[in-house]
Amino acid sequence: xxxxxxxxxxxxxARVVGGDQSAxxxxxxxxxxxxxxxxxxxxxxxxxxxxxxxEVFLELYQKLLYxxxxxxxxxxxxxxxxxxxxxxxxxxxxxKQKHRRESDLEKLPEPAAEPKRxxxxxxxxxxxxxRTLPERQRMVVVLRYEEDLGxxxxxxxxxxxVNTVKSTLHRSLExxxxxxxxxxxxxxxxxx
Amino acid sequence: xHFSEDDLRNALKRxxxxxxxxxxxxxxxKQAGTKAPVRGERAGFFSNLFSLRLRPALAGALAVLVxxxxxxxxxxxxxxxxxxxxxxxxxxxxxIIALRITNAKLNRVFQRVRESQENDSKxxxxxx
Numbered sequence: 001x002x003x004x005x006x007x008x009x010x011x012x013x014a015r016v017v018g019g020d021q022s023a024x025x026x027x028x029x030x031x032x033x034x035x036x037x038x039x040x041x042x043x044x045x046x047x048x049x050x051x052x053x054x055e056v057f058l059e060l061y062q063k064l065l066y067x068x069x070x071x072x073x074x075x076x077x078x079x080x081x082x083x084x085x086x087x088x089x090x091x092x093x094x095x096k097q098k099h100r101r102e103s104d105l106e107k108l109p110e111p112a113a114e115p116k117r118x119x120x121x122x123x124x125x126x127x128x129x130x131r132t133l134p135e136r137q138r139m140v141v142v143l144r145y146e147e148d149l150g151x152x153x154x155x156x157x158x159x160x161x162v163n164t165v166k167s168t169l170h171r172s173l174e175x176x177x178x179x180x181x182x183x184x185x186x187x188x189x190x191x192x
Numbered sequence: 193x194h195f196s197e198d199d200l201r202n203a204l205k206r207x208x209x210x211x212x213x214x215x216x217x218x219x220x221x222k223q224a225g226t227k228a229p230v231r232g233e234r235a236g237f238f239s240n241l242f243s244l245r246l247r248p249a250l251a252g253a254l255a256v257l258v259x260x261x262x263x264x265x266x267x268x269x270x271x272x273x274x275x276x277x278x279x280x281x282x283x284x285x286x287x288i289i290a291l292r293i294t295n296a297k298l299n300r301v302f303q304r305v306r307e308s309q310e311n312d313s314k315x316x317x318x319x320x
Contacts, residue, residue: 021218021221025218028217028218029211036208037206049209050209054213054216057217057220057221061221123199126200126203126204127203127204130203142204145197145200146205146206177194177195
């Protein structure tokens, strides 16, 4: 976060506490990509991710306005809080939708051949395969590669030991590789 | 299939939901106004009562209440049992007394019958 942006957000935070709604719009604009993307990559459902993001911002607004003395006073704390609430809301929503995951996997389009690196098809396959990971692995992958967080930060957000985060991450990558290979292998076999 | 960590980063790149989303959030805030306080941080006695901080205390108080109620119930049950046992003993004692009285009266009746029979036979013998 650069200094200018940090200062602007700090000023916006102070104005929101004073009841300025336009300052809150500034905060939303600055963080909406992060909050929305956590839900979106975790759930792969745009409208659900938007709903979750909206709820998170509504909760933030009420927290800033009603909590006396305010606990969120710095932009860094604000980012941490938003990320944390978005993570837990997404996991909760994912649990409600658990039964849908298997059928979603079957509906995924199969690639005709092994895609090249950074091929949009590969990226799409990766996104879809991430969606099939178990909930904890999925969120760890999202936080590591979308939010670029280190194991210690992920551990703090998800309230789990750092070593567990590391092993979960390792296992998730292995599983992603296996699943992708299986899917591509199956499509090749079907093709010939 | 091989993919790099960069591929994963590209696949999971942040996506902005766009300015319409911001408008939607702000409209939601206007609609909610100031009437709906945030979850777990509502002001007032009852909301504080159910807040996360007070929840263990509330659970403890409830447990104590349940234990007290259970103890009182048990005591009442024991008292009722003792009262019923005392009543049963009293009834038994009275029944025994009644049986003794009946027994004594029957003995007297039998004695009188026997005496009158003996008198009858004595009179008959004298007549003969």
